[in-house]
Amino acid sequence: MRWADWSICSWVQGGVVGQDSSTGAPFRGNMEDSSNRVLTCSTTEEEEEGPTGLCYLAGLLLLVPVLLGSAFVEELDDTFMETTEPEEIWLIQFYAPWCSFCKQLDPVWHQIGSELRSLGSPVRVGKSDATVSTGLAKEFKIRNYPAILMLKNNVKFNYPGSRTKESIMDFADRVSGPPVRSLSSTHLFQHAISHRDVLVIYVGATSELKGNLTAAAEELIVHTYFFSASREILPQEVTLPSLPAVLLFKDGTYFIYDEEQDGDLKSWIKRERFPNFFLIDGYTLYAMGESGKLVLLALLEERHLCEENLRYKHLVEKVATEHKDTYSRKFYFGFMEDSSYIDGLIMGEALVPSLMVVNLSNDGYFLPPAPIETELQLLDFLDGVLDGSVEALGGNGFTQRVRRFLYETRMTLMPVFRDAPVLGCFLIGFPLAVGCVFCYLCIKNRPGSADDDEDTPLLAPSMQRKKKLTEKKSD
Incomplete structure (x- = not known):
């Protein structure tokens, strides 16, 4: 019986299972690798079950959500x-x-x-x-x-x-949704504050402050939620000196906007829209650069949080919590479990676990001058960053930009050469070859050597007279 006489065939350990297209009877047998592809199968009434059917079923189930x-x-x-x-x-x-x-x-x-x-x-x-x-x-x-x-x-x-x-x-x-959403009940307020890390709420009647908040929300809605509510919606423990007011809730507490102290409303929201201490990824760290604040980071191993990792994490969290009033206006606090973004910033491999302060406004960073073991040493390090006694590294000067360009080029091409060396050689060699040909053609076609008649006007007058006398004597 030939291969074409069978349908719905599949491989299992030890042979092939299928169904006869003419009789419908199940079979299990072996396929011989010959030129006429003949199957020698033994037809039975009971089909032997194997894992193949389950694999097909699992594959179909995985495809259903995609489809x-x-x-x-x-x-x-x-x-x-x-x-x-x-x-x-x-x-x-x-x-x-x-x-x-x-x-x-x-x-x-x-x-x-x-x-x-x-x-x-x-x-x-x-x-x-x-x-x-x-x-x-x-x-x-x-x-x-x-x-x-x-x-x-x-x-x-x-x-x-x-x-x-x-x-x-x-x-x-x-x-x-709308830039500023309305909270009409205490239940909605509790739901909003329990499901979001940061939210901004306007309290009061229509005013110029509400117009400023709406204008800020139209731009910053990509980052956080904005709400409006009446004073009765907020909990009794929230005390407001006057109305209207803008409040920012995060980290289990709230901050009241003060125009004289905090300046522009939109800038204040940009500075305060991040939690006080949280897990930071590369996207969030990049967005923090808009605020102008520094970021104290604990760089941790991604999966293996050993005792040293936990010590650094708890140390930063303790400073962020207990010294919030002193440093929150100048610093963000957090930890990273993937140091690839920091590797690109320092153009090298960051030490993990470790502590560092990052200045995203100019791509700079600060490293502790000595190992940090205690809370007091960490506070001294932060004070040194603020007063300038700790050396600033990196930056966005011309030299650093050139170094960063070369580093990014090398990091981009290394995977290409590793995975596809022929393609990597082509990507490097082809532009170089084109450049060399272009330079050769430019050198070849430039007006270098000319005829004697064209060279004569370029000589000094005395040299021209000597040349004429020489030519007459020759004649």
């Missing part, structure tokens, strides 16, 4: 801006086929599309290949991949957070 999610994610092209309506709200991802981070985000993106649709959200989810739909990518000024943004009322809101489903869903919920 369902893809139905709620639309592929966008260059005609998107012409066909979309102004009232539509879009969550868009720009990707490139060669981008590994885009490939990692793709299943998450389909889950987001499916979940937003199931929740009845007005947000429509789409994605666009920036290497194909170049016009659309140019319209939104896409520079890196994957790029995530929200389009609402023809206004673009760039997503600044980590590429996780929870963070992106939270971003979509914030931006799709």
